[in-house]
Amino acid sequence: MRRIYLYPLWLRIWHLLNALLMLLLILSGISMHYSATSSLLFPFKTGMLIHNICGILLTINYIFYFIENIISGNIKYYIPIFKKLMSDLLIQTKYYLFDIFARKPHPFEINEKRKFNPLQQITYLGVMYFLVPIIILSGWALLFPELAPDEILGMGGVWPMAIIHAIVGFLLTIFMIGHIYLGTTGEHPSEYFQAMITGYHSVHNKEEEIISSKIDEKTEQAYNFSHIFNNPVTIAGGIISVLTFILIIILAIIDFFRENPNPQMSTINYIILPIILFMGIILMAIGAILKSRSILKGNEEA
Amino acid sequence: MKRIIELNLILIFISLTGGNLYSQGNAICLDCHSDYTLEMEKNGSTISLFVNNSIFMQSAHKKLKCVDCHKGFNPDEIPHKENITPINCKNCHQAPFEKHIFHPQLVMANGIGGSPDVNCKGCHGTHEVKTSESPSSPINFLNSTNYCGKCHTNEKEAHLKSVHYVQLQKNNPNAPTCIYCHSNKLTPNWKLDMVILKKNQEKLCLGCHLKSTIGQSQFAKSLINYNSSVHGQAITHGNSNAAICTDCHGTHDLEKASSPNSKIYRTNVPNICSQCHLPISQEYKVSIHGVALTKGNPDAPTCTFCHGEHNINPVVYAPRRMFSDNHINFDVVMRTKMVYCVVCHANESMMKKYRILTTNQAHNWLPELSTHYETVRCIDCHSSYKPPSLSHNILPPSQTIKKCEECHNKNSVLMSTLYKHERAISRQKYGFINGTLLSDAYVVGSTRNVILDSLSLIIFGVVIVVLLLHGFLRWYFYRGK
Numbered sequence: 001m002r003r004i005y006l007y008p009l010w011l012r013i014w015h016l017l018n019a020l021l022m023l024l025l026i027l028s029g030i031s032m033h034y035s036a037t038s039s040l041l042f043p044f045k046t047g048m049l050i051h052n053i054c055g056i057l058l059t060i061n062y063i064f065y066f067i068e069n070i071i072s073g074n075i076k077y078y079i080p081i082f083k084k085l086m087s088d089l090l091i092q093t094k095y096y097l098f099d100i101f102a103r104k105p106h107p108f109e110i111n112e113k114r115k116f117n118p119l120q121q122i123t124y125l126g127v128m129y130f131l132v133p134i135i136i137l138s139g140w141a142l143l144f145p146e147l148a149p150d151e152i153l154g155m156g157g158v159w160p161m162a163i164i165h166a167i168v169g170f171l172l173t174i175f176m177i178g179h180i181y182l183g184t185t186g187e188h189p190s191e192y193f194q195a196m197i198t199g200y201h202s203v204h205n206k207e208e209e210i211i212s213s214k215i216d217e218k219t220e221q222a223y224n225f226s227h228i229f230n231n232p233v234t235i236a237g238g239i240i241s242v243l244t245f246i247l248i249i250i251l252a253i254i255d256f257f258r259e260n261p262n263p264q265m266s267t268i269n270y271i272i273l274p275i276i277l278f279m280g281i282i283l284m285a286i287g288a289i290l291k292s293r294s295i296l297k298g299n300e301e302a
Numbered sequence: 303m304k305r306i307i308e309l310n311l312i313l314i315f316i317s318l319t320g321g322n323l324y325s326q327g328n329a330i331c332l333d334c335h336s337d338y339t340l341e342m343e344k345n346g347s348t349i350s351l352f353v354n355n356s357i358f359m360q361s362a363h364k365k366l367k368c369v370d371c372h373k374g375f376n377p378d379e380i381p382h383k384e385n386i387t388p389i390n391c392k393n394c395h396q397a398p399f400e401k402h403i404f405h406p407q408l409v410m411a412n413g414i415g416g417s418p419d420v421n422c423k424g425c426h427g428t429h430e431v432k433t434s435e436s437p438s439s440p441i442n443f444l445n446s447t448n449y450c451g452k453c454h455t456n457e458k459e460a461h462l463k464s465v466h467y468v469q470l471q472k473n474n475p476n477a478p479t480c481i482y483c484h485s486n487k488l489t490p491n492w493k494l495d496m497v498i499l500k501k502n503q504e505k506l507c508l509g510c511h512l513k514s515t516i517g518q519s520q521f522a523k524s525l526i527n528y529n530s531s532v533h534g535q536a537i538t539h540g541n542s543n544a545a546i547c548t549d550c551h552g553t554h555d556l557e558k559a560s561s562p563n564s565k566i567y568r569t570n571v572p573n574i575c576s577q578c579h580l581p582i583s584q585e586y587k588v589s590i591h592g593v594a595l596t597k598g599n600p601d602a603p604t605c606t607f608c609h610g611e612h613n614i615n616p617v618v619y620a621p622r623r624m625f626s627d628n629h630i631n632f633d634v635v636m637r638t639k640m641v642y643c644v645v646c647h648a649n650e651s652m653m654k655k656y657r658i659l660t661t662n663q664a665h666n667w668l669p670e671l672s673t674h675y676e677t678v679r680c681i682d683c684h685s686s687y688k689p690p691s692l693s694h695n696i697l698p699p700s701q702t703i704k705k706c707e708e709c710h711n712k713n714s715v716l717m718s719t720l721y722k723h724e725r726a727i728s729r730q731k732y733g734f735i736n737g738t739l740l741s742d743a744y745v746v747g748s749t750r751n752v753i754l755d756s757l758s759l760i761i762f763g764v765v766i767v768v769l770l771l772h773g774f775l776r777w778y779f780y781r782g783k
Contacts, residue, residue, distance in 0.1 A: 034755070096772075101779045145722040158722070163754075170758045174765050181769045185776075248760060252753050270756035277760070278767050285771045289778060 006115055007199040011074065014065045015196060021058040024050055026173050033166060055139045062132060077114070078128070080121040088118035098225035100185065110201055127175055131168050138165040229284075231291040237283025244277040328355075330377055331368045342381075353429055362433040391422045404484035406491040425449065446480040460555035463563070476510065496542040504537060507547040528612040543578065550574050569595055571604040586694040589685075601652055608642040624648045628662045629672040643680040664699070669723055 007015075028050040031041035042050065069075045081088070091107050096119075099107075108117040116124060141147060141161045186192040187204060195201045251269040255262075331353075334340060338352040358364060369375055371389045375382035402408045426432075432439035439445065447467060451458025461467050461480075469477035486506050488499055512525045528534045536544030548556075550566055557564035565574050572592065576583030586592045586605065594602035625632045628648045635641040646652055648661045668674055684702050686695045 101775055103780060145725050166754065170761070174761065177762075177765055177769065181773065184773070245764070248757075252757055256753050266756075270760070274760045274763060277764065281764070281767055281771060285775055288775065292779070 002203050003200040004112060004203060005199055006110070006112070006201040007196060008072065008074075009199070010068050010072070012196060012199055014061060014068070017061050018058070018065070021054045021061065022172070022176060024054045025058065026169070026176060028054070029166075029169050030173070033169075052143065055136075055143070059136050059140070062136060065128075077116055078121055078125045080118050080125070085118060085122070089122065092117050092119040096182075096185075098229065101225050101228075105204065106185075109203065111203060123175070127172065131172055131175075135165060135168040135172060138162075138168070225288070228288050228291045228295075231287045233287030233290060234284045235287070237280045237285075237287060240280030240283065241277055244273050244280060248273050248277070327367045327369065358429040361429060361431050362436075363429070363431055388421075389423075395422075403487075404481045406487075406489065424453075450480045457554045460553075464552075464554060464556050465558050465561075466556065478510070497537065497540050500537055500542065500544065500546045503548055504546045525612045531610070531612060545578060549577065568600075568604055569598075571606055575605045582694050589694055589696040590698045591696050599656070601646065601656070603642070603646065608639070628660070630661070630675050631672065634676045638679045640680045647680075659699075 027041055028047040032044060032047045032051065034040055035044055035047070041047070088108070095104070095107050106117065108114060110117075138161045142158070142165060145158050145161075183192045183196075184190075186195075187202070191202065248269060251265065251273070255265065255269065332355055335351055335353040336355060338350070340351040341348050342351055343349075363371075372382075373389075437445075447458055447461055447470070451461075457480075466478055470479065483506060486502050487494060488503050488506065490499070492499065508525065508528070512528075529538065533545045537546055552565045555565075559566045559568075561567060562569075564570065572583050572586055572595070583605075587596075591602050595604060622632060625635070625644065625648070628644070630644055630648065632641075635644050644661060647658070647664075650660050653660045665671060665674075681696070683704065684696055686697055686701075
């Protein structure tokens, strides 16, 4: 194992500030968006103040990042190799779906040449150079509404800004949750978090890993996840989840164009179908666990 | 009539032939009956048999013999007749009911016996019965109040206070007596349909107050449109609940609107309207106008100020300049009916009296004033109404709701203008930095949308559940190694 200095100080400071501001923005944003007559997390006025101040600070932080990222050349890590992009993304996705459970090494080794795997590259590029600029610009448009256009396609200038701001906010929230979760996929759950503080990334040799992991040849099958997930319960759960998810989206679109909202349909779409969706997802996991157990049991008997 | 003439002819003949039979005939009777102690027992009660000849001689029947009415009486026998039957006035007065149409019970009865309200003597008396010319006759129009009031005491009491009675006292020949009005079929005792009774009543009042032959009454100006008013239309279409004259003005007790006891006195108007329009009246009474009215503010508008009295749309006169000075489009406020608000609230001298800001002064914070006046009605902000019904609960200024979002939220273009305006005002107030940071003018709910909210929550949920399960599976299988 060797340690390489991947994250310079400016990047770590920016990253930490960005994380804190984003967290506050998400919390105050959620508090304000879902607030009714009573306040949710903060009183509306407090939420507004936190959101405004953090938004302005985030803008400054983003400008610093934008400039420094180009000057230091750090931006090169964000550019994926477009030719192999699709197959690379597939490899990485497959890893997160199957091989990660078997504790197999990450398919794209991290070193001085490659800081991000292809999935990270495409996501970070989208987030940092598409979503964040949009949310910053729409946020400033809401802060200075007189600068927003009077009308956009017949709608007032403020409403589209507010809607875009909210939708991008939701997407960034989802990114944040996923980003933090995937931060736990190191050798130890805390490894990547430590790296973002110290700046040093640990590279594990493949041979080292093979030695360290004492995989029993016979039980290897129990950890072959493309095999384990291939069981009726998981497949049924998967089909249920995918179909319900598509159904929810279709019904939501129908709901959007409906003249008179139908409360029964809303109940089905926003309460019953999501419950089925969650059950489908849980079924997938249950199926995998059952299959792996039965294989292990069979092995022991053999 | 024929019989009376016949009778008179006989009497004249007798008096001409020098016979003193007539007076003698009565004299025989009065020999005994002038004694005021003369009594008899009948059915256990004592009845006076005294006849006051001096009263009888002033009566309409003074020329009649006792036996003309007391038929079949034999002076030599006591009692004079075996079965004393009641006197039947109809023997001479053959068509009494056409003259007595004002008293439905009487018309429906036969005039003899029964309670005082259905026999002749109940009103006309016995030996003292008077001619219609006599000032003390009940038929004399001045007397009907007292005469009918013998039985109808409550009505008499009410009528004595009424403006009609005052006119009677002044000998106004056009003032209505009991009989004048009640000769029409007005009361429930007629057992007629309510609508017909009400229509008769309406016709009766309008007969004098609108179509008077003596010259138009002072009320005719507003009454001329009564039939096209909502109340007039309702009764025409047979709505038995429709308000007619007497429903508001009262019947026997009607007084001039200037009298504080009048049902239509300024402060009593909401009560009289509440007979039918109860919820509206209740709203009005707690409104700032209703409170001002009860406090005795002479300018506070009552129901009729806006809705009119007999007709529905009289507009109080106000100079056009008052509207233009206040940036108010006259045609628009006429259409939205807000003209009634404006005529007082743009009147500087009236508002000064009560230390109320005029429309202009009170709305100087509002941008695009004339546009707002054209699109927003006064009551949209100043009443506690829930659309679409109008509220009469006009709120005091402190409770007035700045319902800006109600319009500016529905329409995204308007929403932008409101939001921009609020920001600009906030900056003016708190300075550039604080105004930007502290402004709470965010148009709350503009991004609220069932679909967006639900989908976002579902996707958040899916992401969290999937990641939790992913983490659980990772932990589960790591454990096995």
